[in-house]
Amino acid sequence: MFARRIAVVGSGYVGLTTGACLASLGHRVICADVDPDKVDRLSAGRVSILEPGLSELVAEGLAAGRLEFVLGASKAVLDAEVVFMCVPTPMGVGGAADLVAVESVISEVRDLLPAGCVVVNKSTVPVGTAERMHQLLNRPDIAVVSNPEFLREGSAVHDFLNPDRIVVGSSAQDAAERVAALYARLGAPTVLTDAPSAELVKYAANCFLAMKLSYVNAIAELSERLGANVADVTEGIGYDRRIGQAFLQPGPGWGGSCLPKDTHALIQAADAVDFDFMLLRATIDTNTRQRQRIVTKIREACGGSLDGVRLGLLGLTFKAGTDDLRDSPALAVAELLREEGAELTAYDPGVAHAVPGVTDTVRVVDDAYEVAKGAAGLVLLTEWPEFRTLDWARVASLLEGRVVVDTRNHLDPDVLRRAGLSWRGVGMQPVD
Ligand code: UGA
Numbered sequence: 001m002f003a004r005r006i007a008v009v010g011s012g013y014v015g016l017t018t019g020a021c022l023a024s025l026g027h028r029v030i031c032a033d034v035d036p037d038k039v040d041r042l043s044a045g046r047v048s049i050l051e052p053g054l055s056e057l058v059a060e061g062l063a064a065g066r067l068e069f070v071l072g073a074s075k076a077v078l079d080a081e082v083v084f085m086c087v088p089t090p091m092g093v094g095g096a097a098d099l100v101a102v103e104s105v106i107s108e109v110r111d112l113l114p115a116g117c118v119v120v121n122k123s124t125v126p127v128g129t130a131e132r133m134h135q136l137l138n139r140p141d142i143a144v145v146s147n148p149e150f151l152r153e154g155s156a157v158h159d160f161l162n163p164d165r166i167v168v169g170s171s172a173q174d175a176a177e178r179v180a181a182l183y184a185r186l187g188a189p190t191v192l193t194d195a196p197s198a199e200l201v202k203y204a205a206n207c208f209l210a211m212k213l214s215y216v217n218a219i220a221e222l223s224e225r226l227g228a229n230v231a232d233v234t235e236g237i238g239y240d241r242r243i244g245q246a247f248l249q250p251g252p253g254w255g256g257s258c259l260p261k262d263t264h265a266l267i268q269a270a271d272a273v274d275f276d277f278m279l280l281r282a283t284i285d286t287n288t289r290q291r292q293r294i295v296t297k298i299r300e301a302c303g304g305s306l307d308g309v310r311l312g313l314l315g316l317t318f319k320a321g322t323d324d325l326r327d328s329p330a331l332a333v334a335e336l337l338r339e340e341g342a343e344l345t346a347y348d349p350g351v352a353h354a355v356p357g358v359t360d361t362v363r364v365v366d367d368a369y370e371v372a373k374g375a376a377g378l379v380l381l382t383e384w385p386e387f388r389t390l391d392w393a394r395v396a397s398l399l400e401g402r403v404v405v406d407t408r409n410h411l412d413p414d415v416l417r418r419a420g421l422s423w424r425g426v427g428m429q430p431v432d
Contacts, residue, residue, distance in 0.1 A: 007080035015086030017156040023061035032076035042069040053157035095264030130195035143175030146195040148202035154321030163188040169198025206262040214286035220250035220427025230427025252407040253290035253329040255318040307341035312371035315382025316348040323350035330381035376401035383408040392419035
Protein backbone atom coordinates (compact mmCIF):
# COMPACT_ATOMS: atom_id res chain seq x y z
CA MET A 1 0.00 0.00 0.00
CA PHE A 2 1.19 3.52 -0.79
CA ALA A 3 0.98 5.94 2.11
CA ARG A 4 -0.82 8.95 0.68
CA ARG A 5 -0.81 12.59 1.71
CA ILE A 6 -4.43 13.27 2.55
CA ALA A 7 -6.35 16.40 3.51
CA VAL A 8 -9.68 16.11 5.30
CA VAL A 9 -11.85 19.21 5.30
CA GLY A 10 -14.32 19.32 8.21
CA SER A 11 -13.70 17.81 11.64
CA GLY A 12 -17.19 16.72 12.65
CA TYR A 13 -17.68 13.06 13.51
CA VAL A 14 -17.39 11.98 9.87
CA GLY A 15 -14.31 14.10 9.08
CA LEU A 16 -12.54 13.29 12.33
CA THR A 17 -13.27 9.57 12.05
CA THR A 18 -12.15 9.57 8.42
CA GLY A 19 -8.93 11.44 9.25
CA ALA A 20 -8.04 9.42 12.33
CA CYS A 21 -8.83 6.07 10.67
CA LEU A 22 -6.91 6.88 7.47
CA ALA A 23 -3.94 7.90 9.65
CA SER A 24 -4.24 4.57 11.48
CA LEU A 25 -4.07 2.83 8.10
CA GLY A 26 -0.68 4.48 7.56
CA HIS A 27 -1.58 7.57 5.54
CA ARG A 28 -0.34 11.07 6.35
CA VAL A 29 -3.43 13.14 7.17
CA ILE A 30 -4.06 16.85 7.74
CA CYS A 31 -7.54 17.68 9.05
CA ALA A 32 -8.92 21.18 8.66
CA ASP A 33 -11.70 22.94 10.50
CA VAL A 34 -13.01 26.51 10.61
CA ASP A 35 -13.32 26.58 14.41
CA PRO A 36 -10.00 27.68 16.02
CA ASP A 37 -10.95 26.27 19.45
CA LYS A 38 -11.74 22.88 17.95
CA VAL A 39 -8.41 22.85 16.08
CA ASP A 40 -6.55 23.70 19.31
CA ARG A 41 -8.40 21.03 21.27
CA LEU A 42 -7.85 18.36 18.64
CA SER A 43 -4.17 19.29 18.25
CA ALA A 44 -3.85 18.67 22.00
CA GLY A 45 -5.56 15.29 21.53
CA ARG A 46 -8.82 16.34 23.16
CA VAL A 47 -11.82 14.80 21.38
CA SER A 48 -15.17 16.09 22.61
CA ILE A 49 -17.38 13.82 20.46
CA LEU A 50 -18.74 10.68 22.10
CA GLU A 51 -17.26 8.10 19.69
CA PRO A 52 -15.71 4.93 21.11
CA GLY A 53 -12.09 4.52 20.05
CA LEU A 54 -11.78 7.94 18.42
CA SER A 55 -9.71 9.64 21.16
CA GLU A 56 -7.29 6.74 21.11
CA LEU A 57 -6.87 6.88 17.33
CA VAL A 58 -6.40 10.65 17.39
CA ALA A 59 -3.76 10.34 20.14
CA GLU A 60 -2.03 7.56 18.21
CA GLY A 61 -2.05 9.55 14.96
CA LEU A 62 -0.70 12.70 16.65
CA ALA A 63 2.03 10.74 18.45
CA ALA A 64 3.08 8.98 15.23
CA GLY A 65 3.19 12.32 13.39
CA ARG A 66 0.70 11.00 10.83
CA LEU A 67 -2.19 13.23 11.94
CA GLU A 68 -2.30 17.01 12.17
CA PHE A 69 -5.03 19.63 12.66
CA VAL A 70 -4.99 23.03 11.01
CA LEU A 71 -7.27 26.05 10.81
CA GLY A 72 -8.83 26.47 7.37
CA ALA A 73 -9.01 24.22 4.33
CA SER A 74 -6.43 26.23 2.40
CA LYS A 75 -3.64 25.21 4.84
CA ALA A 76 -4.56 21.55 4.61
CA VAL A 77 -4.67 21.05 0.85
CA LEU A 78 -1.35 22.55 -0.27
CA ASP A 79 0.52 19.28 -0.46
CA ALA A 80 -2.40 16.85 -0.71
CA GLU A 81 -2.75 14.00 -3.17
CA VAL A 82 -6.31 13.36 -2.03
CA VAL A 83 -8.71 15.87 -0.45
CA PHE A 84 -11.73 14.52 1.45
CA MET A 85 -14.69 16.86 1.79
CA CYS A 86 -16.50 16.08 5.04
CA VAL A 87 -18.41 19.30 5.66
CA PRO A 88 -22.01 19.43 6.93
CA THR A 89 -24.88 19.46 4.45
CA PRO A 90 -27.86 20.34 6.69
CA MET A 91 -31.47 20.36 5.57
CA GLY A 92 -32.04 23.56 3.59
CA VAL A 93 -35.22 25.35 2.56
CA GLY A 94 -37.90 22.89 1.42
CA GLY A 95 -35.95 19.81 2.56
CA ALA A 96 -33.14 19.87 -0.03
CA ALA A 97 -29.54 19.57 1.20
CA ASP A 98 -27.83 22.90 1.83
CA LEU A 99 -24.52 22.96 -0.07
CA VAL A 100 -23.20 26.32 1.14
CA ALA A 101 -20.30 24.72 3.06
CA VAL A 102 -19.27 22.50 0.13
CA GLU A 103 -19.33 25.44 -2.27
CA SER A 104 -17.42 27.75 0.02
CA VAL A 105 -14.62 25.19 0.51
CA ILE A 106 -14.40 24.69 -3.26
CA SER A 107 -13.97 28.39 -3.88
CA GLU A 108 -11.43 28.62 -1.04
CA VAL A 109 -9.17 25.84 -2.29
CA ARG A 110 -9.73 25.91 -6.06
CA ASP A 111 -6.52 27.71 -6.93
CA LEU A 112 -4.45 26.03 -4.21
CA LEU A 113 -4.99 22.37 -5.04
CA PRO A 114 -1.82 20.66 -6.31
CA ALA A 115 -1.98 19.56 -9.94
CA GLY A 116 -3.46 16.10 -10.40
CA CYS A 117 -4.89 15.73 -6.90
CA VAL A 118 -8.26 14.05 -6.37
CA VAL A 119 -11.15 15.73 -4.56
CA VAL A 120 -13.33 13.18 -2.78
CA ASN A 121 -16.76 14.04 -1.55
CA LYS A 122 -17.88 12.22 1.60
CA SER A 123 -20.63 14.64 2.60
CA THR A 124 -24.14 13.47 1.79
CA VAL A 125 -25.00 15.56 -1.26
CA PRO A 126 -27.70 15.57 -3.94
CA VAL A 127 -27.11 13.48 -7.02
CA GLY A 128 -25.18 15.60 -9.51
CA THR A 129 -23.06 17.40 -6.92
CA ALA A 130 -19.78 15.76 -7.98
CA GLU A 131 -20.38 17.07 -11.48
CA ARG A 132 -21.23 20.50 -10.09
CA MET A 133 -18.08 20.48 -7.94
CA HIS A 134 -16.07 19.65 -11.03
CA GLN A 135 -17.54 22.64 -12.82
CA LEU A 136 -16.99 24.95 -9.83
CA LEU A 137 -13.39 23.81 -9.54
CA ASN A 138 -12.84 24.52 -13.21
CA ARG A 139 -9.59 22.54 -13.07
CA PRO A 140 -9.45 19.88 -15.80
CA ASP A 141 -6.42 18.33 -14.03
CA ILE A 142 -8.43 17.54 -10.89
CA ALA A 143 -10.88 14.65 -10.69
CA VAL A 144 -13.88 14.64 -8.37
CA VAL A 145 -14.88 11.36 -6.78
CA SER A 146 -17.97 10.50 -4.75
CA ASN A 147 -17.21 8.20 -1.81
CA PRO A 148 -20.22 8.18 0.52
CA GLU A 149 -19.82 7.21 4.16
CA PHE A 150 -22.04 4.77 6.03
CA LEU A 151 -20.83 5.53 9.56
CA ARG A 152 -23.30 5.34 12.41
CA GLU A 153 -22.90 7.86 15.21
CA GLY A 154 -21.62 6.08 18.27
CA SER A 155 -19.85 3.36 16.28
CA ALA A 156 -18.19 5.43 13.57
CA VAL A 157 -14.65 4.12 14.13
CA HIS A 158 -15.81 0.52 14.13
CA ASP A 159 -17.90 1.11 10.99
CA PHE A 160 -15.00 2.82 9.19
CA LEU A 161 -12.55 0.02 9.93
CA ASN A 162 -15.07 -2.80 9.33
CA PRO A 163 -17.11 -1.58 6.38
CA ASP A 164 -19.80 -3.70 4.74
CA ARG A 165 -18.75 -2.09 1.47
CA ILE A 166 -16.81 0.76 -0.06
CA VAL A 167 -18.56 2.78 -2.76
CA VAL A 168 -16.53 4.95 -5.10
CA GLY A 169 -17.95 6.80 -8.09
CA SER A 170 -16.39 9.05 -10.69
CA SER A 171 -16.22 9.70 -14.39
CA ALA A 172 -12.43 9.40 -13.96
CA GLN A 173 -11.77 5.68 -13.52
CA ASP A 174 -8.13 6.04 -12.47
CA ALA A 175 -9.01 8.58 -9.75
CA ALA A 176 -11.76 6.28 -8.46
CA GLU A 177 -9.28 3.41 -8.31
CA ARG A 178 -6.77 5.56 -6.40
CA VAL A 179 -9.44 6.34 -3.81
CA ALA A 180 -10.55 2.71 -3.57
CA ALA A 181 -6.90 1.73 -2.98
CA LEU A 182 -6.85 3.84 0.21
CA TYR A 183 -9.22 1.30 1.77
CA ALA A 184 -7.56 -1.79 0.30
CA ARG A 185 -6.34 -3.03 3.69
CA LEU A 186 -9.92 -3.22 4.97
CA GLY A 187 -10.76 -5.99 2.51
CA ALA A 188 -14.35 -4.85 1.93
CA PRO A 189 -16.34 -5.42 -1.26
CA THR A 190 -15.88 -2.34 -3.42
CA VAL A 191 -18.43 -0.89 -5.81
CA LEU A 192 -16.73 1.18 -8.51
CA THR A 193 -19.28 3.21 -10.40
CA ASP A 194 -20.11 6.64 -11.81
CA ALA A 195 -20.57 9.62 -9.48
CA PRO A 196 -24.39 9.96 -9.69
CA SER A 197 -24.82 6.27 -8.79
CA ALA A 198 -22.45 6.57 -5.82
CA GLU A 199 -24.30 9.67 -4.63
CA LEU A 200 -27.63 7.89 -4.93
CA VAL A 201 -26.34 4.84 -3.02
CA LYS A 202 -26.09 6.97 0.13
CA TYR A 203 -29.68 8.23 -0.07
CA ALA A 204 -31.02 4.86 -1.19
CA ALA A 205 -29.36 3.17 1.82
CA ASN A 206 -30.54 5.65 4.47
CA CYS A 207 -34.05 5.87 3.01
CA PHE A 208 -34.30 2.09 2.87
CA LEU A 209 -33.30 1.90 6.55
CA ALA A 210 -35.93 4.54 7.40
CA MET A 211 -38.51 2.59 5.41
CA LYS A 212 -37.59 -0.63 7.20
CA LEU A 213 -38.07 1.06 10.57
CA SER A 214 -41.40 2.65 9.65
CA TYR A 215 -42.54 -0.75 8.43
CA VAL A 216 -41.49 -2.34 11.72
CA ASN A 217 -43.25 0.37 13.74
CA ALA A 218 -46.41 -0.26 11.69
CA ILE A 219 -46.10 -4.03 12.27
CA ALA A 220 -45.69 -3.28 15.99
CA GLU A 221 -48.97 -1.37 16.02
CA LEU A 222 -50.67 -4.15 14.12
CA SER A 223 -49.22 -6.70 16.57
CA GLU A 224 -50.83 -4.85 19.48
CA ARG A 225 -54.20 -4.76 17.76
CA LEU A 226 -54.09 -8.39 16.65
CA GLY A 227 -52.77 -9.78 19.94
CA ALA A 228 -49.36 -10.72 18.48
CA ASN A 229 -45.88 -10.14 19.92
CA VAL A 230 -43.69 -7.95 17.69
CA ALA A 231 -40.41 -9.29 19.10
CA ASP A 232 -41.34 -12.78 17.90
CA VAL A 233 -42.64 -11.42 14.60
CA THR A 234 -39.40 -9.55 13.85
CA GLU A 235 -37.30 -12.51 14.94
CA GLY A 236 -39.38 -14.67 12.66
CA ILE A 237 -38.94 -12.44 9.63
CA GLY A 238 -35.32 -11.52 10.45
CA TYR A 239 -34.01 -15.06 9.98
CA ASP A 240 -34.96 -14.72 6.34
CA ARG A 241 -31.60 -13.61 4.99
CA ARG A 242 -33.33 -11.47 2.40
CA ILE A 243 -34.71 -9.41 5.29
CA GLY A 244 -32.04 -9.70 8.02
CA GLN A 245 -32.28 -9.17 11.80
CA ALA A 246 -30.77 -5.66 11.86
CA PHE A 247 -32.88 -2.51 12.05
CA LEU A 248 -36.00 -4.35 13.18
CA GLN A 249 -36.31 -2.81 16.64
CA PRO A 250 -39.53 -0.81 17.07
CA GLY A 251 -39.32 2.47 18.94
CA PRO A 252 -40.61 6.01 19.26
CA GLY A 253 -39.69 6.59 15.60
CA TRP A 254 -36.39 7.12 13.83
CA GLY A 255 -34.43 10.35 14.13
CA GLY A 256 -30.94 11.80 14.29
CA SER A 257 -28.98 14.01 11.97
CA CYS A 258 -29.13 11.71 8.94
CA LEU A 259 -32.30 9.68 8.31
CA PRO A 260 -34.76 12.61 8.65
CA LYS A 261 -32.58 14.91 6.54
CA ASP A 262 -31.88 12.34 3.84
CA THR A 263 -35.47 11.13 3.47
CA HIS A 264 -36.63 14.73 2.94
CA ALA A 265 -33.79 15.42 0.53
CA LEU A 266 -34.63 12.39 -1.61
CA ILE A 267 -38.30 13.41 -1.74
CA GLN A 268 -37.12 16.82 -2.96
CA ALA A 269 -34.83 15.27 -5.54
CA ALA A 270 -37.64 13.02 -6.75
CA ASP A 271 -40.09 15.95 -6.94
CA ALA A 272 -37.57 17.87 -9.02
CA VAL A 273 -37.70 15.18 -11.69
CA ASP A 274 -41.51 14.75 -11.45
CA PHE A 275 -41.34 11.48 -9.57
CA ASP A 276 -43.83 11.13 -6.75
CA PHE A 277 -41.96 8.93 -4.26
CA MET A 278 -45.10 7.74 -2.47
CA LEU A 279 -43.35 4.99 -0.57
CA LEU A 280 -40.91 7.45 0.97
CA ARG A 281 -43.65 9.95 1.81
CA ALA A 282 -45.52 7.19 3.62
CA THR A 283 -42.29 6.28 5.42
CA ILE A 284 -41.98 9.83 6.79
CA ASP A 285 -45.71 10.11 7.62
CA THR A 286 -45.61 6.81 9.48
CA ASN A 287 -42.69 8.12 11.50
CA THR A 288 -44.45 11.36 12.42
CA ARG A 289 -47.51 9.39 13.40
CA GLN A 290 -45.40 7.03 15.51
CA ARG A 291 -44.49 9.83 17.91
CA GLN A 292 -48.15 10.69 18.36
CA ARG A 293 -48.99 7.04 18.85
CA ILE A 294 -46.41 6.79 21.64
CA VAL A 295 -47.99 9.80 23.34
CA THR A 296 -51.43 8.17 23.09
CA LYS A 297 -49.99 5.04 24.67
CA ILE A 298 -48.51 7.06 27.55
CA ARG A 299 -51.75 9.02 28.01
CA GLU A 300 -53.78 5.81 28.17
CA ALA A 301 -51.29 4.26 30.61
CA CYS A 302 -51.77 7.32 32.82
CA GLY A 303 -55.55 7.05 32.92
CA GLY A 304 -56.64 9.18 29.95
CA SER A 305 -55.16 12.63 30.65
CA LEU A 306 -51.66 14.03 30.97
CA ASP A 307 -52.65 17.41 32.31
CA GLY A 308 -50.60 18.09 35.43
CA VAL A 309 -49.24 14.50 35.43
CA ARG A 310 -45.62 14.13 36.58
CA LEU A 311 -43.63 11.85 34.31
CA GLY A 312 -40.02 10.71 34.48
CA LEU A 313 -38.22 10.27 31.15
CA LEU A 314 -35.30 7.88 30.68
CA GLY A 315 -33.31 9.06 27.66
CA LEU A 316 -33.38 12.12 25.44
CA THR A 317 -30.83 11.42 22.71
CA PHE A 318 -31.95 10.02 19.35
CA LYS A 319 -30.33 6.67 20.15
CA ALA A 320 -28.05 5.25 22.83
CA GLY A 321 -24.30 5.76 22.73
CA THR A 322 -24.41 9.34 21.51
CA ASP A 323 -24.91 12.79 23.02
CA ASP A 324 -26.69 13.95 19.86
CA LEU A 325 -30.14 15.46 20.32
CA ARG A 326 -30.71 16.47 16.70
CA ASP A 327 -34.13 15.41 15.50
CA SER A 328 -34.42 13.13 18.50
CA PRO A 329 -37.74 11.26 18.65
CA ALA A 330 -37.34 11.28 22.44
CA LEU A 331 -37.37 15.07 22.46
CA ALA A 332 -40.27 15.18 20.00
CA VAL A 333 -42.29 12.90 22.28
CA ALA A 334 -41.31 15.04 25.30
CA GLU A 335 -42.56 18.16 23.52
CA LEU A 336 -45.90 16.51 22.71
CA LEU A 337 -46.25 15.35 26.33
CA ARG A 338 -45.51 18.87 27.53
CA GLU A 339 -48.16 20.28 25.17
CA GLU A 340 -50.68 18.01 26.89
CA GLY A 341 -49.71 19.48 30.25
CA ALA A 342 -47.36 16.78 31.60
CA GLU A 343 -44.59 17.86 33.98
CA LEU A 344 -41.37 16.24 32.84
CA THR A 345 -38.10 15.31 34.49
CA ALA A 346 -35.50 13.49 32.42
CA TYR A 347 -32.19 11.72 32.78
CA ASP A 348 -29.91 10.81 29.89
CA PRO A 349 -26.35 9.53 30.38
CA GLY A 350 -25.23 11.56 27.35
CA VAL A 351 -26.93 14.85 28.21
CA ALA A 352 -25.73 17.36 30.80
CA HIS A 353 -28.01 19.51 32.95
CA ALA A 354 -28.47 22.64 30.92
CA VAL A 355 -29.09 22.15 27.25
CA PRO A 356 -30.56 25.14 25.45
CA GLY A 357 -33.94 24.33 23.96
CA VAL A 358 -34.34 21.20 26.08
CA THR A 359 -34.68 22.73 29.52
CA ASP A 360 -37.79 24.65 28.39
CA THR A 361 -39.53 21.32 27.81
CA VAL A 362 -38.10 19.16 30.54
CA ARG A 363 -36.10 19.46 33.75
CA VAL A 364 -32.88 17.52 33.18
CA VAL A 365 -31.28 15.80 36.18
CA ASP A 366 -28.13 13.68 36.44
CA ASP A 367 -29.53 10.59 38.10
CA ALA A 368 -32.10 8.03 36.94
CA TYR A 369 -33.56 7.58 40.45
CA GLU A 370 -34.11 11.33 40.74
CA VAL A 371 -36.35 11.04 37.69
CA ALA A 372 -38.51 8.45 39.41
CA LYS A 373 -39.08 10.49 42.59
CA GLY A 374 -42.79 11.28 42.96
CA ALA A 375 -43.57 10.57 39.29
CA ALA A 376 -46.88 9.04 38.19
CA GLY A 377 -45.01 6.96 35.63
CA LEU A 378 -41.72 6.41 33.82
CA VAL A 379 -41.19 6.55 30.07
CA LEU A 380 -38.09 4.97 28.54
CA LEU A 381 -37.28 6.80 25.30
CA THR A 382 -33.65 5.90 24.53
CA GLU A 383 -32.16 2.42 24.83
CA TRP A 384 -29.14 3.12 27.08
CA PRO A 385 -27.88 -0.25 28.43
CA GLU A 386 -27.63 1.08 32.00
CA PHE A 387 -31.43 1.47 32.17
CA ARG A 388 -31.78 -2.31 32.11
CA THR A 389 -29.76 -2.73 35.27
CA LEU A 390 -31.41 -0.06 37.39
CA ASP A 391 -32.45 -1.20 40.86
CA TRP A 392 -36.12 -1.51 39.90
CA ALA A 393 -37.25 -2.17 43.47
CA ARG A 394 -35.71 1.18 44.40
CA VAL A 395 -37.33 2.82 41.38
CA ALA A 396 -40.69 1.38 42.45
CA SER A 397 -40.25 2.75 45.98
CA LEU A 398 -39.58 6.23 44.60
CA LEU A 399 -42.39 6.27 42.06
CA GLU A 400 -45.79 7.51 43.04
CA GLY A 401 -47.54 5.58 40.25
CA ARG A 402 -46.87 2.05 38.96
CA VAL A 403 -46.54 2.26 35.21
CA VAL A 404 -43.41 2.14 33.02
CA VAL A 405 -43.87 2.79 29.30
CA ASP A 406 -40.93 1.24 27.47
CA THR A 407 -40.98 2.74 23.97
CA ARG A 408 -37.97 0.63 22.88
CA ASN A 409 -38.96 -2.75 24.38
CA HIS A 410 -35.64 -2.44 26.15
CA LEU A 411 -36.46 -3.52 29.69
CA ASP A 412 -37.22 -6.96 31.08
CA PRO A 413 -40.98 -6.94 31.85
CA ASP A 414 -40.57 -9.75 34.42
CA VAL A 415 -38.01 -7.78 36.42
CA LEU A 416 -40.42 -4.85 36.53
CA ARG A 417 -43.36 -7.05 37.43
CA ARG A 418 -41.40 -8.54 40.33
CA ALA A 419 -40.71 -4.99 41.52
CA GLY A 420 -44.46 -4.37 41.53
CA LEU A 421 -44.51 -2.27 38.36
CA SER A 422 -46.64 -2.48 35.21
CA TRP A 423 -44.81 -2.65 31.88
CA ARG A 424 -46.15 -1.23 28.62
CA GLY A 425 -44.05 -1.92 25.52
CA VAL A 426 -44.50 -1.32 21.80
CA GLY A 427 -46.16 -4.07 19.77
CA MET A 428 -46.31 -6.30 22.85
CA GLN A 429 -49.04 -7.19 25.27
CA PRO A 430 -48.96 -5.34 28.64
CA VAL A 431 -47.39 -7.05 31.64
CA ASP A 432 -48.91 -6.25 35.04
C1 UGA B 1 -27.42 6.47 9.90
C2 UGA B 1 -27.04 5.20 9.10
O1 UGA B 1 -27.32 4.04 9.88
C3 UGA B 1 -25.55 5.21 8.75
O2 UGA B 1 -25.24 4.09 7.94
C4 UGA B 1 -25.24 6.49 7.97
O3 UGA B 1 -23.87 6.60 7.64
C5 UGA B 1 -25.61 7.68 8.84
O4 UGA B 1 -27.02 7.61 9.15
C6 UGA B 1 -25.30 8.93 8.04
O5 UGA B 1 -25.98 9.20 7.04
O6 UGA B 1 -24.29 9.61 8.32
P1 UGA B 1 -27.18 7.23 12.47
O7 UGA B 1 -27.96 8.46 12.08
O8 UGA B 1 -25.95 7.39 13.29
O9 UGA B 1 -26.72 6.42 11.14
O10 UGA B 1 -28.20 6.33 13.29
P2 UGA B 1 -28.80 4.87 13.15
O11 UGA B 1 -28.05 3.94 13.99
O12 UGA B 1 -29.02 4.52 11.74
O13 UGA B 1 -30.24 5.12 13.85
C7 UGA B 1 -31.19 6.00 13.24
C8 UGA B 1 -32.47 6.02 14.02
O14 UGA B 1 -33.15 4.78 13.90
C9 UGA B 1 -32.30 6.25 15.52
O15 UGA B 1 -33.29 7.14 15.98
C10 UGA B 1 -32.46 4.86 16.11
O16 UGA B 1 -32.91 4.85 17.44
C11 UGA B 1 -33.50 4.28 15.17
N1 UGA B 1 -33.50 2.80 15.15
C12 UGA B 1 -32.44 2.12 14.66
C13 UGA B 1 -34.62 2.10 15.60
O17 UGA B 1 -35.62 2.72 16.04
N2 UGA B 1 -34.62 0.74 15.55
C14 UGA B 1 -33.56 0.04 15.06
O18 UGA B 1 -33.65 -1.23 15.02
C15 UGA B 1 -32.45 0.73 14.61
